Amino acid sequence: MRLISTKVLRAGMVLGHTIYNVNDKPLLQAGVTLSEPMISRLRFLKVQYVYISDEKSKGIEVKESVPVHVRQESIREMKDAFSSIRTSKQKNMAAMLESKTEKIQHVLKGIMSEMDANQDLLMILSDAYIYDSYIFHHSYNVTLYTLAIGKELRLPVKQLEQLGLGAMLHDIGKTMVDESVLMKEGPLTEEEFEEIKMHTVHGFEVLKNLHNVSLLTAHCAFQHHERLNGSGYPRGIFVEDIHLYAKILAVADVFDACTSNRVYRDKMLPADALEIILAGSGTLFDPTVIKAFQMGVAIYPNGLTVQLSDGRKGIVARQNKGVSTRPVIRVVEESGKIVRATYEVDLSAHLDVTIAETDISFITE
Known part of the structure; x- marks a missing residue:
């Protein structure tokens, strides 16, 4: 799953992580297919970004450290x-x-x-x-x-x-x-x-x-x-x-x-x-x-879309303990085009590449 701004949410996207209301009860369950009324409600409640599940982020685990x-x-x-x-x-x-x-x-x-x-x-x-x-x-x-x-x-x-x-x-x-x-x-x-x-x-x-x-x-x-x-x-x-x-x-x-x-x-x-x-x-x-x-602490949490210093874009796939600024990135775009087959870059092993910025408005399809 990956993090995405509610500003670019589209009907048909699948929610990747349960959202809880003010009473800590589920408001929207993980796995629900989002509709326009659901998206409007999230924006009304000032939810800025949510996790969605899609093909490019499949297998990326995002879980809270404490249940x-x-x-x-x-x-x-x-x-x-x-x-x-x-x-x-x-x-x-x-x-x-x-x-x-x-x-x-x-x-x-x-x-x-x-x-x-x-x-x-x-x-x-x-x-x-x-x-x-x-x-x-x-x-x-x-x-x-x-x-x-x-x-x-x-x-x-x-x-x-x-x-x-x-x-x-x-x-x-x-x-x-x-x-x-x-x-x-x-x-x-x-x-x-x-x-x-x-x-x-x-x-x-x-x-x-x-x-x-x-x-x-x-x-x-x-x-x-x-x-x-x-x-x-x-x-x-x-x-x-x-x-x-x-x-x-x-x-x-x-x-x-x-x-x-x-x-x-x-x-x-x-x-x-x-x-x-x-x-x-x-x-x-x-x-x-x-x-x-x-x-x-995870400074770039799993599921966050980032742009690398060499121009490639990818999704944070895993963390490297002790080096929070250098996680493993699943590359989804290079040279301005979505890649057919994603691949991973471990920033702890490629010190010439850094995270330049984050992008939660990135659409992969």
Whole structure:
């Protein structure tokens, strides 16, 4: 299967991957033949691209690194914990949150177990989900990215658990921010931005008082918007005062924010999001963390159509562990013409060829 923009979808194309609605229930099942009304509905829901199955991409496997049911359970528990803050009274908030956090820790261990069993590069199919609340899906995705980075950095299990829990709860302070400000489509006023920035402080204040959450985990909420050069918030601290967990979260948080639909802009493809992070290497983001991210996460996911530096076009067929920028490419076009018989080029073995750009509007027939 391969990734394609909904702008160029045609009736008769076959959906390659199930799309889930806001309740994590199947909206369109894999294998369905798309009709014009289905395509119009996807565009209305602001789905930008989907996986389709066709002859040229036959046999290319695209699967999420962590199963759907684990994702569903994780998001359900986070929703439960976050909503408890909005509805509970201050005096019983800590006790209630400690109970919720125990459930989240249990879910986290399930995520870590799944990731340990899957030794491939981390792949998140963000195109497969239509969500009603960005914060929960974002927190889940950021958790996977942080764990992938932590594993590449060879952090011990206890530290991975602290980091993973911090990632799942890093935005919990947003429950104390006015929802109209969080969801505002236009530019924020200075006062509104100051309110948004306070979510880091709110989150820290909530988490540091929980007996079953370490202070380092609480600092994930406190510091994930700090930047190496002191330009971050809430305190504007510099590299030496930012904990490693926060440096990891900073990369994961920005990458997922860029590759997710937001109320004020459309999402980017992973390679484009990485360029933004690379532009801040050494000034905003830790270079060692960025390198670990590139080692553990699929920057060019399977099924993505790319153009090579020599002009050929192809579909990412497989990943090469540890070299995410050099996957195996199934060539489908050369010299501007669709090839009769596809063939593969392993970019890890052909160092004179690189990926020049991505193309999700490419039609092979």
